[in-house]
Amino acid sequence: xxxxxxxxxxxxxxxxxxxxxxxxxxxxxxxxxxxxxxxxxxxxxxxxxxxxxxxxxxxxxxxxxxxxxxxxxxxxxxxxxxxxxxxxxxxxxxxxxxxxxxxxxxxxxxxxxxxxxxxxxxxxxxxxxxxxxxxxxxxxxxxxxxxxxxxxxxxxxxxxxxxxxxxxxxxxxxxxxxxxxxxxxxxxxxxxxxxxxxxxxxxxxxxxxxxxxxxxxxxxxxxxxxxxxxxxxxxxxxxxxxxxxxxxxxxxxxxxxxxxxxxxxxxxxxxxxxxxxxxxxxxxxxxxxxxxxxxxxxxxxxxxxxxxxxxxxxxxxxxxxxxxxxxxxxxxxxxxxxxxxxxxxxxxxxxxxxxxxxxxxxxxxxxxxxxxxxxxxxxxxxxxxxxxxxxxxxxxxxxxxxxxxxxxxxxxxxxxxxxxxxxxxxxxxxxxxxxxxx
Numbered sequence: 226x227x228x229x230x231x232x233x234x235x236x237x238x239x240x241x242x243x244x245x246x247x248x249x250x251x252x253x254x255x256x257x258x259x260x261x262x263x264x265x266x267x268x269x270x271x272x273x274x275x276x277x278x279x280x281x282x283x284x285x286x287x288x289x290x291x292x293x294x295x296x297x298x299x300x301x302x303x304x305x306x307x308x309x310x311x312x313x314x315x316x317x318x319x320x321x322x323x324x325x326x327x328x329x330x331x332x333x334x335x336x337x338x339x340x341x342x343x344x345x346x347x348x349x350x351x352x353x354x355x356x357x358x359x360x361x362x363x364x365x366x367x368x369x370x371x372x373x374x375x376x377x378x379x380x381x382x383x384x385x386x387x388x389x390x391x392x393x394x395x396x397x398x399x400x401x402x403x404x405x406x407x408x409x410x411x412x413x414x415x416x417x418x419x420x421x422x423x424x425x426x427x428x429x430x431x432x433x434x435x436x437x438x439x440x441x442x443x444x445x446x447x448x449x450x451x452x453x454x455x456x457x458x459x460x461x462x463x464x465x466x467x468x469x470x471x472x473x474x475x476x477x478x479x480x481x482x483x484x485x486x487x488x489x490x491x492x493x494x495x496x497x498x499x500x501x502x503x504x505x506x507x508x509x510x511x512x513x514x515x516x517x518x519x520x521x522x523x524x525x526x527x528x529x530x531x532x533x534x535x536x537x538x539x540x541x542x543x544x545x546x547x548x549x550x551x552x553x554x555x556x557x558x559x560x561x562x563x564x565x566x567x568x569x570x571x572x573x574x575x576x577x578x579x580x581x582x583x584x585x586x587x588x589x590x591x592x593x594x595x596x597x598x599x600x601x602x603x604x605x606x607x608x609x610x611x612x613x614x615x616x617x618x619x620x621x622x623x624x625x626x627x628x629x630x631x632x633x634x635x636x637x638x639x640x641x642x643x644x645x646x647x648x649x650x651x652x653x654x655x656x657x658x659x660x661x662x663x
Contacts, residue, residue, distance in 0.1 A: 231257060322347050329469070369653035373470060375576070378649050379583070386641035389474040393637045396477050397630035400452065404444050405626040445629075452633055457491045458484030459637065460644040464553035467648025468655065474641055490557040494548055497561055498541065505537035506530060544570065546584060547577065550651055555660030565659040572657035573650075580650050584643060591639030598635055603628040 226244070229236050233253040243259045250257055320329050329347055369375045386393060455477055462475045478484060506517070509530045517526040527534065544566050551560025551569075559565050570577050603625060651658060 226259075228260060230255070320347050330471075369576070373472070373652070375580075375649045375653035378472075379646075382587075382642055382645050382649070385472075385645045386474055386638050389476060389641065392476040393634050393641075396452070396455070396637055397634035399479070400448060400633040401626050401630035403448060404629060405623060407444060448633075452636070454481075454484050454488040455479055456637060456640045458487035460549070460640050460647075461487045461490075461553045463641055463644035464550065464648040464651060467645050468554065468651035470652060474645075477637065487552075490552045490560075493557050494552065494560065497548075498545070501541045502538065505534060505541065509533040509537055543581060546581060546647060546650075550647055550658060551660045553647065554651060554655075554658060559660045569658045569660070572659075573654050576650070576654060580646065583646060587639075587643060587646065591635075591642065595632070595635055595639060598628070598632050603632055 226241060227236060227238050230250045230252065232255045233250060235250065235252040237250070239248065239259050244261045245259060247256050247258055249255070321327075322329060369377070371377050459475070459477055462478070466473075466475050503515075506515075506526065510517075510526075517529060530537075547566050547570055548560045551557075551562075551565065555565075
């Protein structure tokens, strides 16, 4: 029968057995439904004027679209869409993640990025030929001493967390209310029980504070674990964000789905350094090393190990910032690979030594401030909080909780600053760090 494609209007000759079925037009490759013989010719089949030669050619060119062909057509459509998106990113200002197809801003075609969505590496463009020719030749790497570089941004690193201050204060509020609510409930119940025992033998008995103390210890232990996991993830997130030249600090994430991987990597790193510490102790202390380690007697361990133990601990501690950079930019396996770590340190040499010294200064400063708030303000009020809980004095309960919120806010603030120093280092010396897909 003779029909006409409803889209490109080309006249076609189609075999009768395809009547009522879907076919693909050989001209425009669009799907169409073949009408019945009577609908196509306007009469009976015997009145049709068949073009046998054209029919033979159409039977070769035109077939019914199968489910497999429809799937291939859909795949082709997606591929063309991805190709168009890649063409839009050909100027290098935007790069497409090959894993989750998230668009990522980029200004350096020779440096790989880390996807903010799936955390996988987005390969560099210049090494794969994606931005070759004169455009790549004109591009120059950012200077470590210029704007946005490691040394150029050090003066502003202390103020880096300020744009995310609302998130940090939100964390302090969560810490405050997470501890205040159960303690306040316990305070009210204790007060009600005390009033209910007035005039009885139970009412004149001394209050037992041990239950309240254990309850508070449990609350603070759970909070320390939770906020430590959030801080660890935030540290790696800030390093990744800063390394791709994004100077806005990311918000804190309280979802375990987000910080689970970061916490696991950090836990493996801690286990690695525990093993290294045991190794150094066994090599520098002839007898009794395990007894000191099992008791956690640091002073006794230092005295027994002497200078050799201290030197060994300094050496393994020297590589901790590079291990953290390895986790942030690559994987825990790459971060614990001695070859990658030592070569990365050797390639950055004096710059890395300066980073370590800088971290000692900043880390000491924030540690002192954190310890001062914790030891001089919060801990002295714990007894006051316990007594206030028994006495029903909510003011005495709330003030230490407020101090606890300030402790958490200062903890996150220091974490952001130290992470940004790592991120600035990664931004300026990314080519020399052997982590990621390189």
